[in-house]
Amino acid sequence: MAVQGPDAPASDPTVTDDQASFAETALKLGGKSEEEARRTGAIDKADDQVESLFSSQYQTINSPAHRAIWDSGLPVELFEAKDEDTPGDIAKVMDNSIAVVHRHRAAGTVMNDEGKISEQVLRELGDARYWGLLVDGEFGGSAAPFRSFAPFLTRMAMADPTIAGLASVHGCIGAVDPVRTFGTPEQKQRFLPGLGSGEKLSAFALTEPGAGSDLTAMKTTAKLDGDHYVVNGEKLFITNVVPGRTIGLVCLIEGKPAVLVCDLPPEENDEFQLRKYGLYALKHTYNLGIIFNNFKVPAENMLNPVKGNGLTIAYHGLNLGRVALCANAAGTMRLMMASMIPWAHFRKTYGEAISARELVQRRLGRLAGLIVACDALVAWCSTLIDEGYRGEMECIVAKIFGSEAQKEAAIELFMKTHGGRSFLHGHLFGDNVHEYLAPCIYEGEGEMLGMAFFKSLVKHHGTMYFEPIGKALAAAGIKKPNPFNPAHAWALRSALPSYGKWYLAQHLLPKPRPTLPPMPRSLQHHAEFAAAGLQNSPLEISSTMRKHQLKLADRQCRMSELSSRVQKLVVMLCTSLYATRQEDEVVRSAAEVLCDDLTRELIGRRPSDRELRRVTSLGAAIAEGGFKSIAGLKPDEILMSYEND
Numbered sequence: 001m002a003v004q005g006p007d008a009p010a011s012d013p014t015v016t017d018d019q020a021s022f023a024e025t026a027l028k029l030g031g032k033s034e035e036e037a038r039r040t041g042a043i044d045k046a047d048d049q050v051e052s053l054f055s056s057q058y059q060t061i062n063s064p065a066h067r068a069i070w071d072s073g074l075p076v077e078l079f080e081a082k083d084e085d086t087p088g089d090i091a092k093v094m095d096n097s098i099a100v101v102h103r104h105r106a107a108g109t110v111m112n113d114e115g116k117i118s119e120q121v122l123r124e125l126g127d128a129r130y131w132g133l134l135v136d137g138e139f140g141g142s143a144a145p146f147r148s149f150a151p152f153l154t155r156m157a158m159a160d161p162t163i164a165g166l167a168s169v170h171g172c173i174g175a176v177d178p179v180r181t182f183g184t185p186e187q188k189q190r191f192l193p194g195l196g197s198g199e200k201l202s203a204f205a206l207t208e209p210g211a212g213s214d215l216t217a218m219k220t221t222a223k224l225d226g227d228h229y230v231v232n233g234e235k236l237f238i239t240n241v242v243p244g245r246t247i248g249l250v251c252l253i254e255g256k257p258a259v260l261v262c263d264l265p266p267e268e269n270d271e272f273q274l275r276k277y278g279l280y281a282l283k284h285t286y287n288l289g290i291i292f293n294n295f296k297v298p299a300e301n302m303l304n305p306v307k308g309n310g311l312t313i314a315y316h317g318l319n320l321g322r323v324a325l326c327a328n329a330a331g332t333m334r335l336m337m338a339s340m341i342p343w344a345h346f347r348k349t350y351g352e353a354i355s356a357r358e359l360v361q362r363r364l365g366r367l368a369g370l371i372v373a374c375d376a377l378v379a380w381c382s383t384l385i386d387e388g389y390r391g392e393m394e395c396i397v398a399k400i401f402g403s404e405a406q407k408e409a410a411i412e413l414f415m416k417t418h419g420g421r422s423f424l425h426g427h428l429f430g431d432n433v434h435e436y437l438a439p440c441i442y443e444g445e446g447e448m449l450g451m452a453f454f455k456s457l458v459k460h461h462g463t464m465y466f467e468p469i470g471k472a473l474a475a476a477g478i479k480k481p482n483p484f485n486p487a488h489a490w491a492l493r494s495a496l497p498s499y500g501k502w503y504l505a506q507h508l509l510p511k512p513r514p515t516l517p518p519m520p521r522s523l524q525h526h527a528e529f530a531a532a533g534l535q536n537s538p539l540e541i542s543s544t545m546r547k548h549q550l551k552l553a554d555r556q557c558r559m560s561e562l563s564s565r566v567q568k569l570v571v572m573l574c575t576s577l578y579a580t581r582q583e584d585e586v587v588r589s590a591a592e593v594l595c596d597d598l599t600r601e602l603i604g605r606r607p608s609d610r611e612l613r614r615v616t617s618l619g620a621a622i623a624e625g626g627f628k629s630i631a632g633l634k635p636d637e638i639l640m641s642y643e644n645d
Contacts, residue, residue: 046257046309046311046312046315047315047392047456049305049309049311049312050312050315050316050390050392051390053305053312053316053390054388054389054390055388058387058388058389058390059390060390060392060393060456060459060460061460063078063384063389063390063391063392063393063394064078064079064384064389064394065393065394065397065457065566065570066393066456066457066460068531068534068535068570068573069457069534069535069537069538069541069566070460070461070538072509072511072512073511073512073514074514074531074534074535076514076515076516076517076527076531076573076577078384079380079570079573079574079577080380080517080577080578080581081147081376081379081380081382081383081574081577081578081581082147082379082383082386083581084147084148084151084379085145085147085148086144086145086148086152087148089142090133090142090144090148091148093128093129093130093133093142093144094133094148094152094155096128096129097125097128097129097130097156098155098156098159099128100121100124100125100128100130101121101125101156101159101160101163102159104118104120104121104124105159105160109121110160110163111284115283115284116284116285116286117160117162117163117166117284117285121163122198122201123198125163125198126197126198126199127198129141129142129196129197130167130198131167131170131171131195131196131197131198131201132195132196132197132198133149133152133167133171134146134149134171134172134176134177134180135171135176135180135192135195135196136180136188136192139188139189139192139193139196140192140193140196140197141192141196145382145386146320146323146382146385146386147379147382147383147385147386149171149382150323150324150327150378150379150381150382151327151375151378151379151382153167153168153324153327153328153331154327154328154330154331154334154374154375154378155331156331157327157328157329157330157331157332157334157335158331158334158335158630158633161328161331161332161335161435162282162284162285162435164327164328164331165239165285165324165328166201166239166240166285167324168320168321168324168325168328169202169203169204169239169240169285169321170195170201170202170203170240171320172317172320172321172324173204173317173318173320173321173443174201174202174203174204174240174247174248174317175191175195175200175202175203175204175246175247175248175261176192176195176196176202177316177317177320178204178248178259178261178303178313178316178317179191179192179195179248179261179303180192181313181316181317182259182303182304182305182306182313182316183261183303184304186300187261187300187301187303191246191261194246195246200244200245200246200263201240201245201246202240202245202246202247202248203238203239203240203241203245203246203247203248204238204247204248204250204314204317205235205238205241205247205248205249205250205290206235206250206314207235207236207237207238208220208233208234208235208236209234209236213444213445213448215250215257215311215314218250218251218252218257219233219252220232220233220234220235220249220250220251220252220292221233221251221252221253222249222251222252222253222258222260222297223253224253224299225296227298227299227300228296228297228298228299229253229260229296229297229298229299229301229302230294230295230296231249231251231260231262231292231294231295231296231297232292232293232294232295233251233291233292234275234289234290234291234292235249235289235290235292236275236289237279237287237289238287238288238289238290239282239285239286239287240285240286240287241264241274241286241287241288241290242274242286242288243264243265243266243267243268243272243274244263244264244265244266245264246261246262246263246264247261247262247264247290248260248261248262248303248313248317249261249262249297250310250311250313250314251310253302256309256310257309257310257311257314258302258303258309258310259302259303259310259313259314260297260301260302260303261301261302261303262295262297262301270293271292271293271294271295271296272290272291272292272293272295273290273291273293274288274289274290274291275288275289275290275291276288276289277289280434281434281435281437281438282435282438283434283435315392318443318444319385319390319391319392319395320385320395321442321443322395322396322398322399322443322444323377323378323381323382323385323395323398323399325398325399325402325403325439325442325443326374326377326378326381326398326399326401326402326403327374327378327402328402328439329374329402329403329405329406329439330371330374330375330378330402332406332435332436333367333370333371333374333405333406333409334371334629334630334633335428335633335635336367336409336410336413336414336428337364337367337368337371337622337627337630338630338633338634338635339414339418339428339635339636340360340363340364340367340413340414340417340418341355341364341622341623341625342638343417343418343638344360344364344417344623345623346638346639354417355620355623356620358612358616360417360619360623361615361616361617361618361619361620361623362612362615362616362619363412363413363416363417363619364413364618364619364622364623365589365590365593365614365615365616365617365618365619365622366413366593366594366597366615366619367409367413367414368586368589368590368593368618368619368622368627369590369591369593369594369597369615370405370408370409370594371405371590371627372575372578372579372587372590372591372594373401373405373571373574373575373591373594374398374401374402374405375578376571376574376575376577376578376579376591377397377398377401377402377571377574377575378398379578380394380398380574380578381394381395381397381398392456393453393456393457394570396444396449396450396452396453396567397453397567397570397571399443399444399446399449400446400449400450400453400567401567401571402439403439403440403442403446404440404446406436406439407436407437407439407440409436410429410433410436410437411436414428414429415429415433427636428635428636447560450559450560450563450564450567451556451559451560451563453563453566453567454559454560454562454563454566455559457541457563457566458541458545461538461541461542461545462545464498465498465499465502465542466499466545466546466549468494468495468498469492469495469496469499470549470550471495472491472492472494472495473491473492475491476488476491478491502542503539503542506538506539506542507539511532511535511536514527514528514531514535516528516531517577517580518580519576519577519580520580520588522592523576523579523580523588523591523592523595524576526572526575526576526591526592526595526596526599527572527573527576527577529572529595529599530569530570530572530573530576530595531573533565533569533602534566534569534570534573537565537566537569540562541562544558544562565602568598568601568602569598569602571594571598572594572595572598572599575591575594575595576591576595578591579591579592584628586618586621586622586626586627586628589614589617589618589621590618590627592614593611593614593615593618596611596614596615
């Protein structure tokens with residue numbers, strides 16, 4: 001990966017804790033309490049500090065999604081994913097890892113007696129070098145490009161979604177990424193070989209009983225005592241944690257977030273206890289709470305991001321985890337499709353198989369569109385990460401779309417096709433429904449992330465134009481500005497002209513047409529629609545900021561709605577460009593179906609007969625084996641025995 005580490009130079013100056021962030025300034029000017037402004041400002045500063053890890057050309061304001069809105073021309077080339085080109089030695093590791101899972105699945109030995117992934121499987125995956133895919137070669141890993149790793153998770157999810165998820169927990173949000181990106185040479189040498197071999201599997205301890213979306217509410221502390229930190233507090237919902245694991249622990253040191261890499265003891269003791277609870281989701285992994293009571297961690301285990309603090313480290317890894325989640329969804333939905341088709345051929349109503357019914361065909365066609373869009377987003381985001389982009393906005397789009405697609409696929413397409421039998425013990429849906437829904441919360445709840453996307457989208461525009469206006473109004477004691485009041489106009493004499501110039505340019509200067517690659521006409525139509533929608537968004541977004549001014553932070557519903565529309569346009573553009581590069585006509589048709597659906601959602605019209613024929617024809621082709629990437633998948637039996645609980 002080309003992401004810069006803390007030792008790499010960055011063009012922007014470091015953001016220091018005594019600098020007021022845009023969010024903090026806006027909230028103070030908007031009349032918020034000092035406490036709320038401080039907390040929100042801390043999150044905003046952490047975001048700035050992550051930005052400073054990247055060269056300016058790879059920061060958010062130069063990212064594809066940001067430029068698609070605010071630049072005068074849309075950079076189409078930045079929305080095109082590079083072809084996957086996995087080196088042979090890495091491909092062998094991936095194939096061997098999947099072979100391990102297939103072998104154990106055939107033998108019925110994937111799970112232990114508690115229904116969790118067995119230690120034997122975890123060890124054999126370590127022998128296959130599965131856990132070291134993202135670890136650098138000098139520490140025994142494969143140093144896989146993310147453009148290879150992310151789509152591989154889709155393949156692994158088709159073998160076992162939980163095992164695919166554990167690769168993300170370990171490599172993206174677990175200890176691997178924090179140590180690899182922020183560790184000193186000594187820390188890397190000490191931790192990465194064991195993490196890469198699987199001798200030390202990892203987790204990330206961030207969430208607390210009172211700290212989820214609001215990480216400023218964190219209470220776990222670590223105090224320096226000689227050559228150790230003494231940790232006290234409680235963490236919750238920690239996936240892949242059992243005694244003996246290595247965790248990245250986010251805690252407060254002298255009131256500021258920090259990350260300690262902790263080797264948990266081999267068994268519970270007075271200092272370290274696991275809190276067990278009933279949890280419907282993540283049932284095949286150990287997801288537990290941790291209680292620390294004067295737990296000692298060597299002081300040399302603290303990671304130093306140089307620019308930033310523990311939240312900086314957390315945000316960096318979460319970005320990768322969001323792409324991994326979308327990749328996992330693409331594989332999981334393929335399992336759903338592979339389960340639906342045999343049943344659709346078997347199940348007859350009024351003497352005819354339901355595979356011939358339009359409603360079932362529409363479901364299969366829609367499902368294919370969701371899968372192809374996830375594939376497109378994974379390919380695009382992983383390309384950007386390898387090229388060195390931060391990719392925060394783009395990865396948020398992938399996470400939200402992937403999790404919502406999987407939720408829709410499970411409830412609206414998979415469950416309804418199988419009917420009441422979906423709720424039988426042993427049925428793929430009934431046994432995994434919480435697994436299908438939980439990703440809407442993983443790596444950040446979707447609507448909260450949508451607002452984070454919007455914040456990143458408007459932050460630079462707000463800093464450039466609205467913050468100076470807000471400060472000028474506050475300095476003059478003006479709460480409700482009136483442009484026809486000479487005193488108000490005088491107060492804004494320095495701040496307003498720059499915005500006025502931008503506003504007039506948006507109205508008067510035409511937007512250049514995007515230069516699209518050669519595309520099938522139907523896909524080109526969708527790409528043009530998406531590009532035009534993105535390029536025509538600045539005035540509406542800016543007008544919303546102008547209307548609500550410093551109260552915008554309270555207009556969550558409006559921010560969420562605007563964010564959702566922009567995200568849908570991004571998905572359309574990526575999917576149409578991705579499908580253009582695919583030779584499989586079924587994949588291209590699936591992309592058209594997805595783009596048809598998104599267009600109707602955006603403009604509010606009913607489907608045409610032509611669009612309905614397109615999706616049902618696609619579904620009929622899929623029912624006859626047309627979706628090639630699910631060939632050979634047999635996730636469950638057509639019928640199962642009806643057993644008592």
